[in-house]
Amino acid sequence: MRRLILFMPVLILTAAVFSSAVANEVNLGGFVQGLYGGGLDKNNPTPTELTASETRLQLKLESYSDAAEFFGRLDFTYDDYHEPSLDMELREGYTKFSLGRHLDFKIGRQIITWGTGDLIFINDMFAKDYQSFFSGRDDQYLKAPHNALRMSYYNRLGSFTFAYTPRFTPNRIPTGERLSYFSPMAGTIVGGEPYFEGIMPEAKFKNGEFAGRFGRYFGTTDVALYAYHGFFKNPMGMNDSGAYYPKLNVYGASVRFPIMGGIAWLEGGYYDSREDACGEKPAIPNSSFKSMIGFERQLGSNLTVNMQYQNDLMLDYDAYVAFMDPQMTPMDETYHLMTGRITQLLKMETITLSAFGFYSPNEEDFYGRFSVSYKYSDAVTLVAGANVFDGKYEYTAFGAFQKNDNAYIKITYGY
Amino acid sequence: MRRFQSITVLAAVMMFISVNVTAQEQAEDIMKKSHLALFYAGDDGIAEVNMNIVNSKGNQRVREFTMLRLDQEEGGKQMYYTYFKKPSDVSRLTFMVHKMPDASDNRWLYVPSVDLVKRISADDKNSSFVGSDFTYEDVSGRHWSEDNHKLVREDKMGERTVYVIESVPKSAYKGFSRKVSYIDKESYLPLKEEYFDGKNELERVFTAEKIEDIQGIMTATLRKMENVKKGQYTTVEFANITYNAGVGEDVFTERFLKNPPRQFIK
Numbered sequence: 001m002r003r004l005i006l007f008m009p010v011l012i013l014t015a016a017v018f019s020s021a022v023a024n025e026v027n028l029g030g031f032v033q034g035l036y037g038g039g040l041d042k043n044n045p046t047p048t049e050l051t052a053s054e055t056r057l058q059l060k061l062e063s064y065s066d067a068a069e070f071f072g073r074l075d076f077t078y079d080d081y082h083e084p085s086l087d088m089e090l091r092e093g094y095t096k097f098s099l100g101r102h103l104d105f106k107i108g109r110q111i112i113t114w115g116t117g118d119l120i121f122i123n124d125m126f127a128k129d130y131q132s133f134f135s136g137r138d139d140q141y142l143k144a145p146h147n148a149l150r151m152s153y154y155n156r157l158g159s160f161t162f163a164y165t166p167r168f169t170p171n172r173i174p175t176g177e178r179l180s181y182f183s184p185m186a187g188t189i190v191g192g193e194p195y196f197e198g199i200m201p202e203a204k205f206k207n208g209e210f211a212g213r214f215g216r217y218f219g220t221t222d223v224a225l226y227a228y229h230g231f232f233k234n235p236m237g238m239n240d241s242g243a244y245y246p247k248l249n250v251y252g253a254s255v256r257f258p259i260m261g262g263i264a265w266l267e268g269g270y271y272d273s274r275e276d277a278c279g280e281k282p283a284i285p286n287s288s289f290k291s292m293i294g295f296e297r298q299l300g301s302n303l304t305v306n307m308q309y310q311n312d313l314m315l316d317y318d319a320y321v322a323f324m325d326p327q328m329t330p331m332d333e334t335y336h337l338m339t340g341r342i343t344q345l346l347k348m349e350t351i352t353l354s355a356f357g358f359y360s361p362n363e364e365d366f367y368g369r370f371s372v373s374y375k376y377s378d379a380v381t382l383v384a385g386a387n388v389f390d391g392k393y394e395y396t397a398f399g400a401f402q403k404n405d406n407a408y409i410k411i412t413y414g415y
Numbered sequence: 416m417r418r419f420q421s422i423t424v425l426a427a428v429m430m431f432i433s434v435n436v437t438a439q440e441q442a443e444d445i446m447k448k449s450h451l452a453l454f455y456a457g458d459d460g461i462a463e464v465n466m467n468i469v470n471s472k473g474n475q476r477v478r479e480f481t482m483l484r485l486d487q488e489e490g491g492k493q494m495y496y497t498y499f500k501k502p503s504d505v506s507r508l509t510f511m512v513h514k515m516p517d518a519s520d521n522r523w524l525y526v527p528s529v530d531l532v533k534r535i536s537a538d539d540k541n542s543s544f545v546g547s548d549f550t551y552e553d554v555s556g557r558h559w560s561e562d563n564h565k566l567v568r569e570d571k572m573g574e575r576t577v578y579v580i581e582s583v584p585k586s587a588y589k590g591f592s593r594k595v596s597y598i599d600k601e602s603y604l605p606l607k608e609e610y611f612d613g614k615n616e617l618e619r620v621f622t623a624e625k626i627e628d629i630q631g632i633m634t635a636t637l638r639k640m641e642n643v644k645k646g647q648y649t650t651v652e653f654a655n656i657t658y659n660a661g662v663g664e665d666v667f668t669e670r671f672l673k674n675p676p677r678q679f680i681k
Binding site for chain 1: 468470474476477501502503504506507519521528529530531532534535536537538539541542543545546547647669670674677678681
């Protein structure tokens with residue numbers, strides 16, 4: 001690992017020098033950031049009371065010619081919230097080029113996003129980093145990078161995008177080290193060692209992830225169709241060795257359009273749980289149909305609000321109830337989730353007040369994200385924020401994290 | 416006799432009205448020419464923009480971006496594409512507007528760090544453009560037909576002769592209650608605009624600080640918007656301007672929102 005850490009910067013520099021030799025433009029940038037956060041719940045079973053104590057250096061390099069473009073973003077993080085560690089992650093490192101007039105390629109480590117939801121995802125099956133999301137890191141860390149090949153074809157019908165990730169890339173979820181979680185085995189919220197780890201599918205060609213999107217505009221309405229072949233992104237299945245990622249296909253569609261002075265979106269997706277076609281395997285999630293509707297508009301010159309409603313309908317519910325462990329509490333057939341966001345800009349957009357809330361009326365749990373951000377100058381930004389979880393039960397989506405309430409401060413110097 | 420009198424009065428009134436209508440038409444014609452000179456120069460345009468936002472304490476913030484524009488109808492539909500370079504937290508971000516004079520604009524924002532294409536509700540054209548003293552409407556222009564215009568007088572500004580025109584919104588409007596424009600008689604560029612708020616107090620002053628001939632088109636290359644009430648101002652400097660560069664309509668699509676067209680954007 002250490003050798004790799006030493007080797008990577010050399011590789012990046014070589015790539016940079018090589019690409020700058022053939023390119024006509026090179027831009028460098030990045031930031032230094034301190035993030036310090038602590039838990040607000042004394043009973044959290046994690047090893048330390050801190051949720052973050054990290055210094056991050058991001059190096060950004062962009063280099064391009066008329067023919068191709070290289071982009072790299074490399075993070076070095078020293079974090080001592082628990083065991084001091086120096087981590088390095090290549091957040092992005094890709095080459096982008098076109099073949100002919102209609103075909104674009106983006107190859108390498110990259111962030112991929114699609115779909116219409118605001119922080120809720122139905123057809124976006126690209127990896128999310130909930131550890132970062134829950135502990136105060138910047139929004140850009142919600143998405144985890146994929147080592148992928150992306151190809152986009154454009155013609156008069158619309159755009160066709162295909163993304164192939166050879167090695168399955170799961171979500172990064174709380175493991176009990178930084179954040180605690182609910183363990184169905186223990187029947188309670190757990191933290192500390194052994195840290196949770198999902199069992200990855202074997203590195204085989206057929207275990208890659210295949211994602212496709214077709215999009216086009218009809219006037220001002222954008223319509224998209226999606227397909228995905230891969231695995232559940234969270235380890236939602238249980239086998240003899242532990243929690244693993246069951247096979248999954250997703251087929252969906254979305255529309256987004258301006259209406260009533262704002263933007264509205266609708267999205268739906270059919271989750272085909274390939275290992276549990278009839279819903280009779282209690283250790284594997286049933287197939288389901290997920291849908292959402294959302295609306296966003298400005299309420300004043302500097303005030304924007306949005307609201308979303310998501311509905312997940314479990315299919316083969318009778319089979320699920322019939323075959324489940326009678327000791328366990330059954331999930332509801334329909335899961336409801338409501339979200340709201342409010343963003344207020346002040347003082348010529350130097351101050352941003354932001355609140356985002358998730359609330360499920362049937363699971364009776366809540367997750368709120370609150371932050372105040374102040375741009376002291378173009379380079380320096382100060383942020384204070386909090387993540388608040390609440391839940392009547394420990395086994396629900398957000399209730400599982402109810403001991404992880406935390407507050408943080410963050411200082412960023414961009415260059 | 417009485418009938419004759421009333422006919423005379425009627426004729427006088429008619430003449431007065433028609434003179435007035437002509438004056439109004441002339442004022443509207445000047446405003447139209449001015450709008451076209453400032454916002455529709457050439458068929459398309461590319462410029463490197465340097466924006467300097469100075470608050471009441473004298474603290475400066477800088478925005479650097481490349482702007483592409485394509486006119487689809489003279490005085491009508493337009494497309495804008497903005498690629499941000501500075502400051503570092505917004506670098507590589509792109510922003511696109513399809514301006515619809517008779518409907519709400521369509522706006523898109525692309526955030527490359529999360530690969531997110533976001534559509535933005537564009538109901539309020541009086542929102543500040545990237546935290547500056549310019550509003551979205553100042554950047555892309557307010558259509559002349561939305562206000563009643565009156566030619567107040569001709570005047571001198573330095574060496575230049577200007578039309579002084581007063582504009583009042585036809586329907587109640589948050590942006591201003593009254594605007595006085597000083598329009599250069601030769602180039603039709605506004606050399607100065609004074610915006611009055613709802614209390615009829617001077618709120619903002621626009622000035623064209625520098626005018627240059629670019630490819631035979633007179634262009635305001637340094638513009639300033641001062642918020643008199645807040646004691647702050649923003650200057651915008653346009654450099655490396657190219658008109659009629661052949662920017663195609665396809666540039667203003669999601670494909671190029673995510674992949675900046677490098678032949679235009681360096």
